[in-house]
Amino acid sequence: MAIQADIIGPLKDTLTTARDLFILLPQNAGQEMVNAALGLYQTFKAAGKNVTVACPTPLSATAKNFPGGADITAKIGNRNLIISIQVDKRDSIDKVSYSLDEAAKTFNLVVQPKKGEPPLKKDAVNFTYSGALADAVIMVGANRFEDLGVFYQAEKKLFSEAKTIAVSRFAAVPFADFHVTDNRSLSLAELSLDLINTLELIPPAEAATNLLMGIDVATQNLQSATVTANTFEQVAKLMRLGGVRRLSTPPSVSPPPAAQIQVTPTPTPSPTPTPVPMIKPVTPAPVPQDWLTPKVYKSTDTVSA
Numbered sequence: 001m002a003i004q005a006d007i008i009g010p011l012k013d014t015l016t017t018a019r020d021l022f023i024l025l026p027q028n029a030g031q032e033m034v035n036a037a038l039g040l041y042q043t044f045k046a047a048g049k050n051v052t053v054a055c056p057t058p059l060s061a062t063a064k065n066f067p068g069g070a071d072i073t074a075k076i077g078n079r080n081l082i083i084s085i086q087v088d089k090r091d092s093i094d095k096v097s098y099s100l101d102e103a104a105k106t107f108n109l110v111v112q113p114k115k116g117e118p119p120l121k122k123d124a125v126n127f128t129y130s131g132a133l134a135d136a137v138i139m140v141g142a143n144r145f146e147d148l149g150v151f152y153q154a155e156k157k158l159f160s161e162a163k164t165i166a167v168s169r170f171a172a173v174p175f176a177d178f179h180v181t182d183n184r185s186l187s188l189a190e191l192s193l194d195l196i197n198t199l200e201l202i203p204p205a206e207a208a209t210n211l212l213m214g215i216d217v218a219t220q221n222l223q224s225a226t227v228t229a230n231t232f233e234q235v236a237k238l239m240r241l242g243g244v245r246r247l248s249t250p251p252s253v254s255p256p257p258a259a260q261i262q263v264t265p266t267p268t269p270s271p272t273p274t275p276v277p278m279i280k281p282v283t284p285a286p287v288p289q290d291w292l293t294p295k296v297y298k299s300t301d302t303v304s305a
Contacts, residue, residue, distance in 0.1 A: 007178055014177075020051075020134040021134060025053075032218050037192075038066055040053075085125050094112050133162075136162055137164050144172065163177050166180065186215070187215050205243060209242075212244070
């Protein structure tokens with residue numbers, strides 16, 4: 001369990017009774033943070049909470065395609081309506097008043113120019129909002145308030161009045177009222193599911209899908225050597241709730257081209273011809289003259305009877 005036993009009770013009371021919730025991402029949030037935040041957002045929304053999920057910096061186009069990703073906003077101050085009127089001169093306004101028409105349920109703001117000044121033009125009026133108000137703020141992946149960028153800079157009153165909960169893998173310097181943190185956990189999605197389980201809430205299918213996506217990103221599709229049995233148990237639970245694994249594909253890296261080895265064929269030397277020995281003509285020896293003279297052979301032997 002990532003949540004310390006001594007804060008489970010107060011944390012559960014805070015989030016059970018809270019009506020308005022903000023789930024905030026830090027600046028330049030990565031996919032794992034976005035998936036975890038969306039999983040919490042959809043779970044609290046299904047539980048009937050008035051919940052807003054926001055990030056102070058633009059997200060990638062891919063994040064908008066996550067289940068519920070289109071609900072991530074860049075603004076949280078929407079409690080106070082500010083009416084701005086462009087005027088040419090500072091002292092051209094004589095009086096400002098208002099009235100309430102209860103029958104028509106209308107609020108009327110009356111701006112009266114000074115005598116001699118032209119009336120204000122209606123296209124010079126602008127409407128904006130400010131003032132964030134919530135019972136609790138859950139910060140996913142932030143290690144300090146300053147990580148929230150313009151949210152903290154513009155709405156410091158919100159963070160001093162609302163209960164703050166930080167969901168982070170690493171043990172940061174304490175800055176929130178409650179910290180859900182465990183550096184042994186492999187993903188923010190697992191910590192978020194621990195928080196959901198502590199509150200005895202049931203994630204809807206889309207929330208389960210987001211949490212599964214966060215786990216897959218953090219564990220290289222469960223291929224990391226540090227994956228534990230607890231991770232597989234979390235995955236099994238989320239799949240039973242209708243979550244679908246959308247496996248993250250690591251960026252393909254083309255292998256470097258094989259070195260081109262220039263092979264120059266070695267010419268085969270022509271065989272050296274074996275020299276043929278010179279044969280000298282043989283001059284025949286002269287024939288003796290007596291060989292050429294006819295021979296007369298006489299019988300000198302006496303034959304006995």
